[in-house]
Amino acid sequence: MNIFLLNDIIVFIFIEVILVILMLISEYSVIKILKNWNFSITTSLQYSLEKRNYLVNTIINFTIICKIILFFFFIKSLSELSNVVPGAMCIAGVIGANDYGEVLLLLKIFIVFMLGIWLIVNRLDIKSKKFIYIKPKYFFFNFILFLILFEIFFEVLYFVNVPLKVPVFCCSTLFKADTLPFGLTQSNLAITFYIIFSFTLIFSYLKKIVLSFLINILFLFISYFSVTYFFSIYIYILPNHQCPFCILQKEYFYVGYFIWISLFLGVFFGISSYIIESLINKKITNLFKYSILFNTIFVLICTYFVVIYYIKNGVFL
């Protein structure tokens, strides 16, 4: 019996396919635009290209909304799968069920980030009244399309290889206590986390583009480890339950979503200025305030659980 026969997965793949078809349709227009675009001339070809530009914009706006919805739906489907896949107690087991799972998850997050950047570049392009960024914008689109095709290929591979008869590992095996990176202890990890966070605040406040980019990437990594190995135990109130995914479940009031979403938004706004500058050579500095906002929300939520535990119990785990 095949995993594909789960209702959720069928719907999911069906919609992914629709989105890919839409993107391929717009690709046809994109290629025409990249070949023939010349804003200063007034031929009817140019006017029709301008009209096609609107089609591509509409399709991408629609796609990004759907991709975000689908991403949450993906997580939810994995939760449902954890009921059917033997041995999995939460989605950590399902993701870890084969090699494609983690790559797929990271790829999905990366694609959403890239689409977000595309939206920002598009807005700047339209504001310019002369579509001055149109060519780099569409080269970037081709890159995203390529990623999306890759994504669907990986999705199929992943789902086909989810074992239904053989038990998979659960988070307690996957996230064992003794495997912290760089040989850090728990307390050192927490300290490093807060230090890096302060640097992100400083660089964002000073609107340093390159430094913000670097520090936010670093912050993303450190946050992943900190949430998994340090903060999550305060949410589960169990010193050995170290899992980044269980916090997405109902029992913990879905707090995982708030944590991960605020982190992603904060990092996204922190790194987008650098990526936009490399794409179209324009310095944008008004996004940093969102980075500060979301990173702070993220850190506050995480710290809240630690503080509450300390207040209730007088000690740390």
Add this chain to the structure above:
Amino acid sequence: MTKITNLYKIYNENKQNEFTALNNINLEIQEAQTIIIRGKSGSGKSTLLSIIAGLCKPTSGDIIIENENIAKLPDINISNFRNEKIGFIFQSFNLISGLNTFENVMAPLVLKKIDKNQLEKQVTQALKIANIEHKKEQKVENLSGGEKQRCAIARALVMNPSIILADEPTANLDKSNSLIFIEMLKKFKELKKTVIVATHDSLFDNLEFVDRYIDIKDAKIE
């Protein structure tokens, strides 16, 4: 201030049925002037009007209105220009049937972020000026010819545009309504609007409040 330089409009270029609607038009129109463009049907006056309104793009040439060259603007900007700066009165009125007068007049306003009271105020004011407020709940398909035109006028005025364009406004009206329209032109002048009317109706000849008459023949200004 409207300045048109070297304007050409050629339909079906390089094809068998190539047709030049406008041939090297050069024109300058000052603010708050009332201009009548005269010419036979097919002489190009409607095309000229639609290009000034941004309804179609020229084949070549520049059209600078209030320091903006609208020939080169992308769709979003030119639509915004049309919405805010131009009030167009069509020959066949072009009202949306199935809606009443009020709803037709408010159409340009829904694109702007204003609250409901402000919207009502602006629409009511436009209806008053056009003298059609008493018919605001009436469905437009049930209005008489003259009333339809007043509804079209109200819609053209609702955004308080600086330029009013009218294409053959009296072609579908009887004489008394045509005279009412001419009175309305005087009102536009009071409101300091730039008015350009394209017509071949002799009723518009020799009017003293008109600042300038422009004659078009065979795609050229005489």
Add this chain to the structure above:
Amino acid sequence: MLSRNFIDYSIKLLLKDKTEYFFSFIIFTFIVFILSTVLFISDSIKYDLLSTLGNQDQIIVTNTKSGKYFPLNENHINTILQLDGVENVQGKVDGYYNFSQSSRLIHLIADDSLSDDEIIVSKDIKLLFKIFHYDKEFNFLTLDGTLTKKIKSVIASNILSSNTIFANSDVSREILQMNDEQYSYLSVYVPNDNEVEFLARKIMDIFPNTIAISKTQLQSYYRQIFYYKGGIFMILYIVAMLTFFILLKNQVSSVLTEQKKQIAILRSIGFSIKDIISLKFIQNSVIALSSYFIGVLTSYIFVFIFDAPIVKNIFLGEQMENIIFTPTVDFRMHFLIFLFTIIPFLAFIIIPSWKVAIEDISEIMK
């Protein structure tokens, strides 16, 4: 651009042209209705299946001999009771009676609330008996002679209790030719969830011919079978839906061409291409959402109030003529239907909306 006024105006324009959109609305509602009906039915069945796994049945033990079913006895029960962590073991009598006149195997379940001469039957069995002129009583034919029992009552059956007769344990044993010490299966109650898998394996170690399944495994197994059937249906459904979408396409195109003039008027007063596309999107979302709610509502009434005539037979086969469905509403499933129908619909109207938005507006001058 997406101000309240704009949205209201789009809806105003939609409502004035109600009749034009009517056909699209009906087709879409029908699509949602079918999908929703199928999902309601399968969910209801799934719910019944899963809910019969009672609280006390942590482990179900069955026995085999030469690979075939064989009863368990007191020895099994006593040994299992000795195991650490087992709180209670109940022996159950359960089997199939061969009703040879109709060549049918009827499920026999023990219910000790009944006295020695009463049985309870499910509705479909009652109808079956009536055909053979068994009205108030039924004769079981066994090797020891005929047993006559009174039919005490009839129950409306859901999928699990259809094709069933309930009798008390002694009577059931007689009918199934089991002696007093034999049991069809054992239900083992293990209060600590963590020990369930371990104990199941231990039981199988002690009695190598037995199969001990834990409740979670059984649930998982039911879910799989379920999803299997559900999945096949979904695929057929996609094919049907694509056909409907083609029908829809023609409808959408014809509506949009009729509206060209209206769109041109809006463009002439300052609506940009983007605004027209937004307008069309808002209108179609309203149609899609209202279709969705009406489709789901009608399907709910059809399945849970009228018990889905005709469709039920396609899904379940003739023997299930008289079952009722337990109303279950699974929001996750509905969100799935929502995604499955509305997203393709909206994706579908993007291109036609764009095509009509970019039309040349100089038509309007005529």
